Amino acid sequence: MHMHKYEKIWLFFGIGSLFVFLAVLGVGAFAQGTQPPSCLTTIDPEKVDQTPPFDKPGLIKTGDNEYQLNIVASAFAYTPNQVEIPKGAKVTINVATKDVIHGFEMAGTNVNMMVEPGYVSSYTQTFDKVGEYVILCNEYCGAGHHLMTAKVKVVEQ
Amino acid sequence: MMNGTWKVDARDGKLAMAHIYVAFVALALGGLAGLLQVLVRSGKFELPAGISYYTILTTHGVLLGLVLTTFFIIGFQFAAVSRTAGTLSDRVRFWGWVGFWLMTIGTAITAFYILIGEASVLYTFYAPLQAHAGFYIGLTLVVVGSWVSGFAMFAHYAKWKKAHPGQVSPLLTFMSVVNMVLWLVCSLGVAATVLFQLIPWSLGYVDRINVLVSRTLFWYFGHPLVYFWLLPAYMIWYAIIPKIIGGKMFSDSLARMSFILFLIFSIPVGFHHQLVEPGIDPAWKYLQVVLTFMVVIPSLMTAFSMFATFEMYGRSKGATGLFGWLRKLPWNDARFFAPFIGMLFFIPAGAGGLVNASHQLNQVVHNTIWVTGHFHLTLATTVVLTFFGAAYWLIPHLTGRVMTKAMNRLAIIQTIVWSIGMIFMSSAMHFAGLLGAPRRSAFSTYGDAPQALEWIPYQIAQAVGGTILFIGIILVLIIVTNLAFFAPKGETEFPVAEVAEQAERTPLVFENWKLWIGIAVVLILIAYTVPFIDMIQNAPPGSKGFKLW
Numbered sequence: 001m002h003m004h005k006y007e008k009i010w011l012f013f014g015i016g017s018l019f020v021f022l023a024v025l026g027v028g029a030f031a032q033g034t035q036p037p038s039c040l041t042t043i044d045p046e047k048v049d050q051t052p053p054f055d056k057p058g059l060i061k062t063g064d065n066e067y068q069l070n071i072v073a074s075a076f077a078y079t080p081n082q083v084e085i086p087k088g089a090k091v092t093i094n095v096a097t098k099d100v101i102h103g104f105e106m107a108g109t110n111v112n113m114m115v116e117p118g119y120v121s122s123y124t125q126t127f128d129k130v131g132e133y134v135i136l137c138n139e140y141c142g143a144g145h146h147l148m149t150a151k152v153k154v155v156e157q
Numbered sequence: 158m159m160n161g162t163w164k165v166d167a168r169d170g171k172l173a174m175a176h177i178y179v180a181f182v183a184l185a186l187g188g189l190a191g192l193l194q195v196l197v198r199s200g201k202f203e204l205p206a207g208i209s210y211y212t213i214l215t216t217h218g219v220l221l222g223l224v225l226t227t228f229f230i231i232g233f234q235f236a237a238v239s240r241t242a243g244t245l246s247d248r249v250r251f252w253g254w255v256g257f258w259l260m261t262i263g264t265a266i267t268a269f270y271i272l273i274g275e276a277s278v279l280y281t282f283y284a285p286l287q288a289h290a291g292f293y294i295g296l297t298l299v300v301v302g303s304w305v306s307g308f309a310m311f312a313h314y315a316k317w318k319k320a321h322p323g324q325v326s327p328l329l330t331f332m333s334v335v336n337m338v339l340w341l342v343c344s345l346g347v348a349a350t351v352l353f354q355l356i357p358w359s360l361g362y363v364d365r366i367n368v369l370v371s372r373t374l375f376w377y378f379g380h381p382l383v384y385f386w387l388l389p390a391y392m393i394w395y396a397i398i399p400k401i402i403g404g405k406m407f408s409d410s411l412a413r414m415s416f417i418l419f420l421i422f423s424i425p426v427g428f429h430h431q432l433v434e435p436g437i438d439p440a441w442k443y444l445q446v447v448l449t450f451m452v453v454i455p456s457l458m459t460a461f462s463m464f465a466t467f468e469m470y471g472r473s474k475g476a477t478g479l480f481g482w483l484r485k486l487p488w489n490d491a492r493f494f495a496p497f498i499g500m501l502f503f504i505p506a507g508a509g510g511l512v513n514a515s516h517q518l519n520q521v522v523h524n525t526i527w528v529t530g531h532f533h534l535t536l537a538t539t540v541v542l543t544f545f546g547a548a549y550w551l552i553p554h555l556t557g558r559v560m561t562k563a564m565n566r567l568a569i570i571q572t573i574v575w576s577i578g579m580i581f582m583s584s585a586m587h588f589a590g591l592l593g594a595p596r597r598s599a600f601s602t603y604g605d606a607p608q609a610l611e612w613i614p615y616q617i618a619q620a621v622g623g624t625i626l627f628i629g630i631i632l633v634l635i636i637v638t639n640l641a642f643f644a645p646k647g648e649t650e651f652p653v654a655e656v657a658e659q660a661e662r663t664p665l666v667f668e669n670w671k672l673w674i675g676i677a678v679v680l681i682l683i684a685y686t687v688p689f690i691d692m693i694q695n696a697p698p699g700s701k702g703f704k705l706w
Contacts (some may be wrong), residue, residue, distance in 0.1 A: 037520070100700075100705060113433045
């Protein structure tokens, strides 16, 4: 099929930059390990409260400057809803829901994941800046959806 | 190529108009819901009488995302196939009416359960939020109705092919068939989750539901759905706009090729809506990200084709210089102006879409109001302005009237009002989303969090933009009512472009449906089989239903 010369040039540069872009995403994902949160661990949604680590939600120190933050989501609250994190800490955040789908977004950071019944959502984030971050539910979960929130304070060590 | 039918048969026109009436009633009601939403989110207004924000939000999404689009598209396509492949047979028209009534009754049932507050589950109805079974049954009727209409169009196309062996079908008919094939293949996903999961579960026949499987089936449908909205706009751009400006189509073959590429690449891509969710291996997400980006290619082709058409026309009218042709375009013709502005909005809209579908960037904007800003550019500006532009000739053509100069002027004003409103609303949504403001949420300061307080000025800007857009809706409703009932009697053309002389003959390979549908199915199987089996084999205990509103 015939194509106009200009169209060939246009498509060559367009498709070329598309593949460069996809290569950048691919290198970021597979060579540098920047993958979106995709935890494959499952959990019984009706037994979240009895299943470790969600039976004792909160911040746990797991190593030198490394922490685990386990949070239970339910309509319309996070447990715990106030957390203090020392500055510079590398925190693996695990969230599970007891009822419907919730969101888990920490505004101003890259922490943003879906929390679905039956699965643990997990993402690791290093907190380098002191300040207060709001956690909020960004997936509709019912009448009190917009009231579902928690607070994280990053403090000097 | 054309068989001499220059006017859509009156009986076919009636069928098309029935769809268009429902579409614009949906626009009026859905637009009102949208106005209430932006007012609530400004924090200065509360809904009276205990009406829930989320009932209004569900109404807005269902009416504008599903009803306005599907009805307008099917009405437009019936008119387009009748215009280009000849008057519908009585049987095809009969099934067209069956499809119309199924969709209309389905819409009414769904709307009823939303309005009595039994289905505040938003138009994505994610389990385990559980709506009344009537909500799902109504939606099923809408989809089944659209299938009936799709098959009526296929039958009409088949009849044309039989009567014209070895000939290339009329472009608008071909494009309508591609769009309905796309719709049929993708809506199998939503039909599967609704029929086999949601309806039995909401009726109490089964206790539990597999949430991730249901979401995955929904998004198998949810992304091609947006191409089902977009392709009719592309039909109007490719096959109708060149005629409106007085020019010729750049190339028939390239137009068909871009539609085939959409058919192939718009379905195996649903994971880019599920990038930040658990239970799906990231390598499969990445594969679908790559497939998602393939639709950039036909969109680049479309952009080239459109501007080539515009430039060729301008130069044929004696334009000189690099951009002199721009001045030759019919800026004071709303049939051109509204879709053209829609095209311009598609540039930032498409760029934002690239961000959304990016493997990592998605995490920054997922479920923030950035996404709402994005599809108010794609659907609510590019597609909708193109549909408005089409309504300005389609409705008078079908009702035997003509658009007056005054109405044309009002339509130009409408387009400008829409653009201004959308620039306010959509930009504010994009910026607030980057700061973290969530979508689909009533007004909240999140316990007076300093971050959330920063979003409020943007939410006020959204309310300003949304209010201007509502004025735009009133204007378009005035125009549409005028064109349907009050405009002077007369003949209005249904413009269909001819192909430029230098363009090559179109090869028949584009109508090798077995080949293209086969490729589409293979890609779907590659993209979905393994992760879907994983989901079922490693499934957690299912979920009971919740009614939390």
